[in-house]
Amino acid sequence: LLLTFLLASSAHAACPATLRFADTGLEGAEELQRAYAEFVGVMQARLDARIEFFPVGNRTTAINALRFRQVDVVVAGPSEYVLMRERVPGVQPIAAIQRPDYRAVFVVRADSPIRSLDDLRGRHVAMKDHGSTTGHILPSLMLREAGLDLDRDLRVTLLGGARMAALASGEVDAVGTGIRDLAPAQAQFGAERFRVIAEGDDAPGDPFVAGAHLSAACVARLQSVFEAEGEAILRAILAPGQQDKYLDARMVEVVDADYEPLRQTYRALGLSRGR
Numbered sequence: 001l002l003l004t005f006l007l008a009s010s011a012h013a014a015c016p017a018t019l020r021f022a023d024t025g026l027e028g029a030e031e032l033q034r035a036y037a038e039f040v041g042v043m044q045a046r047l048d049a050r051i052e053f054f055p056v057g058n059r060t061t062a063i064n065a066l067r068f069r070q071v072d073v074v075v076a077g078p079s080e081y082v083l084m085r086e087r088v089p090g091v092q093p094i095a096a097i098q099r100p101d102y103r104a105v106f107v108v109r110a111d112s113p114i115r116s117l118d119d120l121r122g123r124h125v126a127m128k129d130h131g132s133t134t135g136h137i138l139p140s141l142m143l144r145e146a147g148l149d150l151d152r153d154l155r156v157t158l159l160g161g162a163r164m165a166a167l168a169s170g171e172v173d174a175v176g177t178g179i180r181d182l183a184p185a186q187a188q189f190g191a192e193r194f195r196v197i198a199e200g201d202d203a204p205g206d207p208f209v210a211g212a213h214l215s216a217a218c219v220a221r222l223q224s225v226f227e228a229e230g231e232a233i234l235r236a237i238l239a240p241g242q243q244d245k246y247l248d249a250r251m252v253e254v255v256d257a258d259y260e261p262l263r264q265t266y267r268a269l270g271l272s273r274g275r
Contacts, residue, residue, distance in 0.1 A: 082259055092219050112173065125154055138176075174197070
């Protein structure tokens with residue numbers, strides 16, 4: 001199901017008459033419509049192209065849609081961007097939304113003897129979902145940087161939404177997850193139940209990725225719009241109240257080298273085809 005909106009202005013010569021847009025974090029066409037309706041309004045005076053919302057819902061579908069030219073622009077997480085660059089040669093970043101407090105932490109119970117990442121040797125650690133930026137890839141990077149071998153030195157289990165409950169009940173010794181996951185767990189189980197033992201660096205931003213089939217002129221036009229109107233675009237994305245993860249975020253240029261630690265971690269975990 002495609003929901004079509006009309007945009008208007010000056011990219012007619014550079015971009016196709018229709019640009020198909022997707023967000024890997026939103027599964028349905030109705031969700032896309034609600035989350036990006038204001039975004040369409042902001043873009044009306046800047047692009048002369050129809051925008052078709054193309055629901056993908058997960059990274060595999062998004063990657064295949066880019067590969068087979070079913071979608072033109074995708075909003076992706078940092079980990080998804082790494083896979084897109086690897087598996088669809090020629091895709092190009094347009095701009096990225098840099099979120100505040102977008103980093104991973106390791107949490108233990110307050111009464112735990114664990115004080116550092118090195119103390120996790122021989123322990124059972126829970127993480128979130130396979131390929132999650134702050135719930136899997138970044139915690140794995142932190143462990144590797146601390147000198148731990150993820151296969152030999154500790155046991156890692158992906159528990160999804162049950163990870164903090166498992167920590168509270170003593171089923172696991174620690175959790176590696178996004179820092180924003182801590183406050184809801186404290187509200188549910190008590191702020192005094194948990195203690196942070198390590199905090200990672202901020203993750204790179206969520207990029208808007210252009211398909212390899214778009215011309216360089218079209219990508220350049222899109223980049224210029226996002227650079228000039230970044231604040232307005234962010235306000236529009238926030239306006240419907242569907243994307244609170246971007247509160248206090250900013251639009252930034254994509255520096256591909258910032259994603260290299262994620263690439264290295266993907267390779268170390270055996271999730272990448274790269275060498």
